[in-house]
Amino acid sequence: MIKKQEPLTETAYLILLAMLKPNHGYGVMKFVEEKTKGRVVFGPGTLYGAINNLHKKGWIEPCPTNPGERKIEYIITDEGLKRVKEELRRLKEIYEIGVEILKGRGENHDKEI
Amino acid sequence: MIKKFKLFMNPVSDLEKWLNKMSNEGCRLIKAGKVFYYFEECKRNKYVYAVDYVANKSYDELSEYQGFLEELNIRHMEKPANLGKLSIGNVRWRPYADKGARIATSSGMINRELLILEKENDGKAFNIYTNVEDKINALKTMRKPIIVIMAFIGLMLLTNIVDFIPIHRWSFLEINLLAQRRMPMLIVIGIVEVLLLINFIRFTLAINQLKREADIHE
Numbered sequence: 001m002i003k004k005q006e007p008l009t010e011t012a013y014l015i016l017l018a019m020l021k022p023n024h025g026y027g028v029m030k031f032v033e034e035k036t037k038g039r040v041v042f043g044p045g046t047l048y049g050a051i052n053n054l055h056k057k058g059w060i061e062p063c064p065t066n067p068g069e070r071k072i073e074y075i076i077t078d079e080g081l082k083r084v085k086e087e088l089r090r091l092k093e094i095y096e097i098g099v100e101i102l103k104g105r106g107e108n109h110d111k112e113i
Numbered sequence: 114m115i116k117k118f119k120l121f122m123n124p125v126s127d128l129e130k131w132l133n134k135m136s137n138e139g140c141r142l143i144k145a146g147k148v149f150y151y152f153e154e155c156k157r158n159k160y161v162y163a164v165d166y167v168a169n170k171s172y173d174e175l176s177e178y179q180g181f182l183e184e185l186n187i188r189h190m191e192k193p194a195n196l197g198k199l200s201i202g203n204v205r206w207r208p209y210a211d212k213g214a215r216i217a218t219s220s221g222m223i224n225r226e227l228l229i230l231e232k233e234n235d236g237k238a239f240n241i242y243t244n245v246e247d248k249i250n251a252l253k254t255m256r257k258p259i260i261v262i263m264a265f266i267g268l269m270l271l272t273n274i275v276d277f278i279p280i281h282r283w284s285f286l287e288i289n290l291l292a293q294r295r296m297p298m299l300i301v302i303g304i305v306e307v308l309l310l311i312n313f314i315r316f317t318l319a320i321n322q323l324k325r326e327a328d329i330h331e
Binding site for chain 1: 246247251331
């Protein structure tokens, strides 16, 4: 039986990906801006809230910090990684549905993107 | 140093617009008081501003948030706003705040209702909240104190209006005379109530608009 999972928001999905290696707020912001070529820019309030929520859920955890280091770095947990992989499967599914339907109309959407 | 006096109907979004207009005129905010703002001259449009409402955060939460902003190279200034608080000496009660931030004492939260954020202008819009859900939540947090004050003032008006209703025909004149003295005060309070209602409606319309959008967009 397939367990139904809630889809992740774009914000949560991208933050989790950015935290596959230890990363802090500023690093996440830059990572996302770079990867999406400036399409997604997190506001400070949104990023702060999302990191806190992901931490509370246990999908990311703070890395041990060096003394004197002000910035808190986080890394993805096993649970977080599981969620990212599930989200990737979901995205693949809806992506393939889109391609299939558009192909049926004689449009090769694969080439367009 | 330039000192400016300014009052706002909506202390969050109107203040934000005004600060960006000032930046456009070559003024950088140094300090913000209750009604006075201090600027220094700088290159036009060098900085962009955004205003966050933080009265619902506890002392620790706010400090943590400020630390996070510093990580992102965002300068922040606290600004007091006379918004939805009841003061008794050095203790303030904010019935609408999150748990743990409802009672503010002088050591921590008094006069830290708004947080003005400043960053160098990179040509992009400066939004504190960038997804629909956060935007809705931010508006709801700002609407809460309005509801609370509206209820308090409404109750005050109601108890006063009762005095104007003649319960006994023979004492009508007497009651009326007593109540008459309070008329000017009641009118002022009535105007405040109407202004609050306008703000409340503005927030509610904005929230509903976003909710409709949330069905389609992330």
